[in-house]
């Protein structure tokens with residue numbers, strides 16, 4: 001006989017399916033609005049047109065990988081301007097720090113794609129199978145015609161959502177109407193079909209089946225966020241000093257919690273917030289809506305479950321009122337994050353408006369640093385990469401300024417004028433020459449500025465470089 005102490009304990013706990021109940025309230029309404037806004041923007045954005053002239057694509061939001069360009073309405077980011085993308089990522093990170101330190105896991109509860117798509121999948125599930133009790137009953141009943149029909153319908157709708165999600169993603173990388181035609185006629189690139197297939201499958205599985213397990217077991221964010229929260233961070237908690245001992249209403253000695261389980265039944269993570277703050281809680285606020293509804297029904301004050309900070313808990317237990325929300329939101333930590341976030345944002349906006357419509361890179365040819373021509377002239381060669389961001393083909397004049405008497409020649413160009421097609425980069429070979437006995441020919445190095453000016457005089461840029469002489 002095996003003694004209970006020696007029986008092996010499994011470290012694996014089977015998943016208990018979660019069937020969140022429908023709930024109405026302020027947080028649920030806010031979440032519906034955010035869901036509509038975010039999913040609407042995601043699905044619609046690739047179809048918005050934006051006229052940039054004949055030489056550029058007319059898709060408002062486009063990651064043009066083939067031409068290494070990113071378009072966002074009137075903004076066009078070139079590969080050498082990647083610092084804009086880096087700046088936006090820094091702003092996104094600082095924004096996440098700011099919101100987490102002020103109001104806990106608001107990202108998880110309201111904006112994370114896992115939360116948003118899971119919400120959508122649950123909405124479809126509820127529409128097909130009914131609310132919590134009906135879904136529980138269907139889950140437990142054997143596979144009969146009704147269960148087969150409802151499951152098939154639900155999975156088909158989930159699959160279509162997944163397909164729309166994967167489809168929308170690939171439209172961000174090329175002209176959406178053209179790609180749609182190619183996809184429908186089987187002429188799109190295999191990568192497009194593969195990407196759609198992978199994203200359809202992940203959306204279907206992650207949003208439909210894995211749901212809360214992704215947040216609890218797969219996502220690192222719940223573990224990291226604790227470093228950004230402190231005792232003044234607002235998060236969702238249960239006022240046990242008011243609710244306990246829980247039990248029947250109107251029984252002497254009982255607290256306000258009537259143990260109706262409404263807060264547990266609506267929770268998409270399947271947890272009981274009355275057990276205290278938990279890693280699984282994504283602070284979606286639905287338990288607040290459920291409990292407030294119940295408090296209204298039994299005529300008790302709202303916010304038995306609500307947003308509060310640890311400092312509020314201490315104060316309320318001591319019979320003092322909680323601090324105002326603003327005192328929690330405006331703290332040195334959040335002010336610092338806001339200042340940093342604003343500084344990066346302002347720097348990006350300034351950089352955006354100070355960009356020139358033409359842009360050059362100058363690379364001196366250093367092998368050899370100079371050549372001596374048959375008449376003793378010293379020649380240096382340079383490669384100029386000239387980007388024309390003006391939206392139409394333009395002529396550009398290349399010139400130099402220096403303290404020395406140098407002569408400039410542009411290879412295969414009359415009068416040192418080159419034509420650069422719209423939104424293209426041209427590689428140009430430029431030569432600077434110093435007469436045999438000139439100071440620049442004998443000097444080791446002479447500072448030079450190379451200039452590129454638009455023939456219409458609308459734009460002019462320069463680049464400092466050096467002319468290498470014999471150095472005698």
Ligand code: SF4
Nearest residue numbers: 267281282284285287
């Ligand atoms: S406990 Fe409340 S706030 Fe936390 S996940 Fe569940 S319903 Fe959302």
Ligand code: SF4
Nearest residue numbers: 257258260261263291
């Ligand atoms: S909804 Fe409110 S009253 Fe009902 S069990 Fe939860 S905390 Fe108690």
